[in-house]
Amino acid sequence: MRAATPSRGIGAAEVILGLSVGILVVVVAVPVLIIFFNAFWVNGQFNLADTLKALREPDTYRALLNSLFIASGVTVMSTIIGTFFAWLVTRTDLPFKPAMRVLFLVPFMLPSFIGALAWKMLLSPRAGYINRFLMDVVGLDGPVFDIYTFTGIMAVETMYLFPFVFIQVCGALERMDPTLEESARISGASLFTITRKITIPLVRPSILSGALLIMLYSMAHFGTVAVLGIEAGIFNIPTLIYEKIHQSAGSFNSIRTGTVLATVLVITAALIMFIQNKVLSRGRYQIIAGKSFRPVETKLRALRMPMLVFCIAYIGFTIVLPTVTIFMVGGLKTYGLPFTAENLTLANYRYILFDWKMTRDAIWNSVTLGLAAALITMFAGVMISYVIVKMKVRGKGLLEFLGMLPFSVPGSVIALGVMLAWSGKFGINIYNTVWIILVAYIARYMAFSLKANSAALEQVHDSLVEAARASGAGMGQALRDIVLPLVRPGMFAAFFLIFLPALRELTVSVLLYGPTTRKIGVAIYTLNEDGETVYSAALAGIALLIIVTAQTLIGRFTRARTMT
Amino acid sequence: MSYVRLVNVTKRFGAVTAVDHLNIEIERGECFSMLGPSGCGKTTTLRMVAGFEDLDDGEIHVGERLLSSRARTFYLPPEKRGFGMVFQAFAVWPHLSVYENVAFPLRVRKLGATEIDRRTREALDHTGLLSVAKKSPEDLSGGGKQRVALARALAINPDVMLLDEPLSSLDPHLREEMRFEIKDLQRQFGFSIIYVTHDQAEAMALSDRILVMNLGVVQQVDTPLNVYQNPANRFVFGFIGLSSFLDVSIHGDAVRVRGEGGEPAVQIIAPAALKAAGRAVLASRPSEIDFVAEGGVRGVVKRCAYLGEVIDYRIDVGGQEVRVQKNRRAPGPSEREACGLVFVRPHWYSHDS
Numbered sequence: 021m022r023a024a025t026p027s028r029g030i031g032a033a034e035v036i037l038g039l040s041v042g043i044l045v046v047v048v049a050v051p052v053l054i055i056f057f058n059a060f061w062v063n064g065q066f067n068l069a070d071t072l073k074a075l076r077e078p079d080t081y082r083a084l085l086n087s088l089f090i091a092s093g094v095t096v097m098s099t100i101i102g103t104f105f106a107w108l109v110t111r112t113d114l115p116f117k118p119a120m121r122v123l124f125l126v127p128f129m130l131p132s133f134i135g136a137l138a139w140k141m142l143l144s145p146r147a148g149y150i151n152r153f154l155m156d157v158v159g160l161d162g163p164v165f166d167i168y169t170f171t172g173i174m175a176v177e178t179m180y181l182f183p184f185v186f187i188q189v190c191g192a193l194e195r196m197d198p199t200l201e202e203s204a205r206i207s208g209a210s211l212f213t214i215t216r217k218i219t220i221p222l223v224r225p226s227i228l229s230g231a232l233l234i235m236l237y238s239m240a241h242f243g244t245v246a247v248l249g250i251e252a253g254i255f256n257i258p259t260l261i262y263e264k265i266h267q268s269a270g271s272f273n274s275i276r277t278g279t280v281l282a283t284v285l286v287i288t289a290a291l292i293m294f295i296q297n298k299v300l301s302r303g304r305y306q307i308i309a310g311k312s313f314r315p316v317e318t319k320l321r322a323l324r325m326p327m328l329v330f331c332i333a334y335i336g337f338t339i340v341l342p343t344v345t346i347f348m349v350g351g352l353k354t355y356g357l358p359f360t361a362e363n364l365t366l367a368n369y370r371y372i373l374f375d376w377k378m379t380r381d382a383i384w385n386s387v388t389l390g391l392a393a394a395l396i397t398m399f400a401g402v403m404i405s406y407v408i409v410k411m412k413v414r415g416k417g418l419l420e421f422l423g424m425l426p427f428s429v430p431g432s433v434i435a436l437g438v439m440l441a442w443s444g445k446f447g448i449n450i451y452n453t454v455w456i457i458l459v460a461y462i463a464r465y466m467a468f469s470l471k472a473n474s475a476a477l478e479q480v481h482d483s484l485v486e487a488a489r490a491s492g493a494g495m496g497q498a499l500r501d502i503v504l505p506l507v508r509p510g511m512f513a514a515f516f517l518i519f520l521p522a523l524r525e526l527t528v529s530v531l532l533y534g535p536t537t538r539k540i541g542v543a544i545y546t547l548n549e550d551g552e553t554v555y556s557a558a559l560a561g562i563a564l565l566i567i568v569t570a571q572t573l574i575g576r577f578t579r580a581r582t583m584t
Numbered sequence: 585m586s587y588v589r590l591v592n593v594t595k596r597f598g599a600v601t602a603v604d605h606l607n608i609e610i611e612r613g614e615c616f617s618m619l620g621p622s623g624c625g626k627t628t629t630l631r632m633v634a635g636f637e638d639l640d641d642g643e644i645h646v647g648e649r650l651l652s653s654r655a656r657t658f659y660l661p662p663e664k665r666g667f668g669m670v671f672q673a674f675a676v677w678p679h680l681s682v683y684e685n686v687a688f689p690l691r692v693r694k695l696g697a698t699e700i701d702r703r704t705r706e707a708l709d710h711t712g713l714l715s716v717a718k719k720s721p722e723d724l725s726g727g728g729k730q731r732v733a734l735a736r737a738l739a740i741n742p743d744v745m746l747l748d749e750p751l752s753s754l755d756p757h758l759r760e761e762m763r764f765e766i767k768d769l770q771r772q773f774g775f776s777i778i779y780v781t782h783d784q785a786e787a788m789a790l791s792d793r794i795l796v797m798n799l800g801v802v803q804q805v806d807t808p809l810n811v812y813q814n815p816a817n818r819f820v821f822g823f824i825g826l827s828s829f830l831d832v833s834i835h836g837d838a839v840r841v842r843g844e845g846g847e848p849a850v851q852i853i854a855p856a857a858l859k860a861a862g863r864a865v866l867a868s869r870p871s872e873i874d875f876v877a878e879g880g881v882r883g884v885v886k887r888c889a890y891l892g893e894v895i896d897y898r899i900d901v902g903g904q905e906v907r908v909q910k911n912r913r914a915p916g917p918s919e920r921e922a923c924g925l926v927f928v929r930p931h932w933y934s935h936d937s
Contacts, residue, residue, distance in 0.1 A: 197673055197675065199671040199672075199673055199675035200675050200677060202634075202636055202662070202669075202671070202675070203669060203671060203675040203676075203733070203736070204677075204688065205636075205661075205662045205663050206634055206635075206662050206663070206665070206667055206668070206669040206737075206746075207663070207688055207689035207692055207736065207740070208663045208664075208666070208689050208692045208693055208740070209663055209688070209689075209692045210663055213692060217688075218677060221677075221679040222677070222678070222679060224679075
């Protein structure tokens, strides 16, 4: 028998730690560092003046301001809408509450750039179907709404991002101890006073953390701004990075500007993460408690039916209408024709699915890349989480710090960093191959995997392993027979949390794609850029079908799992 | 006339009748406990008094005021009832200071600033919280939090105080201390207490009268002494205190333990009402059974356990188990020894009760 605690030398623990640190360094730290290096060093010398000069260029700071402006608007609107709907489905007598609750989560499934595409088809000032209908048929003088504006961009992003707040607030309202509100009621407060003085302050941390999540997401969001903003010259940081890298074919200056922008994005993201941690650690009240009666339900009375109609209209307008538009436009013989039977055809779908190599490759790339990224990141995440959560080994602090990194590095930053790092600089050139996208995805989604796996691991109390050891199992056997089965749900969760977003991802892959490595998102985006609106819509329709099918299958699968 | 009156109060949840035609009258300044196993309907009853649940039948009055009535389709919402209430899970608001928690009911009533301050300080003083007024309730212990809840309920000086298992989240020693504090506050302010608990010691110590409830139906309403000494039925006997039951058949003035043993009949006189049935349940407190060497109901000691002050015996009597407790200074037989039992103060219940 070996001693239980190999205290000196290099044991299995050190090897695992080293491997974990290595993965995070290669995948996350190197790309981020190389961006910082490019942003602050010129010809091997630290040069802050040049960095500031790059920031003072009108293009750059305007993009920065735009990012902030759009993100703020989206955050405010999403927070109001998300909180309102959350209250409606948890604390009122709205009819069909469970169904409504599920429907409000559907926007999570829909990629927002596909939504943006649909809204462009509906509300672009001259060609949009709604605008044209109102001008040609109803006889309005001008377009009723121009989607190529800040308002348009914010509205579209809000439609697809508000579930972040919705889901957080729903959870908080449902888990909240109802006696907190009941004691206010028996104290003599009306429902309105309770909502204002008790309920909202108590769920404020959840609202804030959802809002900051949206802020973070919107700051770094590429798709919607790329589809709707470029026409009117509206750039945010990610779209400007894209513009700089693509337009200039990699000139030194534009790469430098790109890295400065990326640095700003990282700093902003880190700041938001920091505030979020503060909010969560300070304000997360222990409001969950014992025996549970139904919470106080506000009677909507005369507003009950109007509210239901409002919810259905909202869902119809933000989910059904854009989705139908995508499929209809995808079936048109030529973009711009009215939707009549003789103009509609299935030929586009057939062409895209079976005849056109580019789109066929795109679908294949998306699925394989998604699977590979999900599998690799899941296993790497289990290992790293295990070291962080369970192992007592020197040098863990470094790993904990590295483990925080993936949470605050936005997609376009990762893409840019990976591009700079693995285009031959260190003797490895995988630019223009699928491998570079895979590496970027592992970095991008490591955060999800770490979160799901460490949550699962924290549930596995040390005494369970100790009991297995006491029963005569070796460490390896204890891991295999006790820890692994208990962590498996976390691993499944991590896999799906990565596979689905990776399938539809655009922000990273649009910066990294090569001639043969388009993914569905990139293919839809570039087809749209090239004016192939109909094919773009058809491919978007197919993407939606794949996403919904995958989501449903996964839903079935995980439900069947939790049943057994 | 009694102060709080519940008349035929009934509550159904789907097919389940949680409270079945309940009639209670509670006097002004009385401490009235509702005791029963979980799911017996005691909390639902309290919540109907508070106004968090509507009634399916019956009426609730306090003094001259009607609070709820099915027949008259009247229902006064909880915020208009003016009660004080303390919940099991404390329910103090973590985003407000101790002071603001207590001031809340006064602020809601839009009293003047000086009045609010005076009454808040008074309530804090009575509960010993003045020194922590500025703290967040999150920083207090469980007992401290429950004092905040008590002070908050006290602030409006209510006529009726509703307490929903207020002590069951506390440590045992704290529980006893708080019990006395609640009683003291009641003596000072003279409010009526309706107290829900599943802890009989708590109910005994605090209450003027106890209501024992099971499956939504009242089993007994009486003083603590009577509930313990003269339980109205087998359920109450078993629920309050320790108990031993023996299923017996009655043969004139003798009874025989039912079961495989075929033991001889023993001279015990059963009440006349049960003689006709020929069968009954003999109930006894374990401390009210004596051991005898000869005669008595014969049995064998299965197990005896030293619990410190008392010794706990399990006696096998013809396949049935009887529990006996003796003071350690007067020990009984040892394990596997045969013995006789004499019931000092037997209670009789019909066998199908």
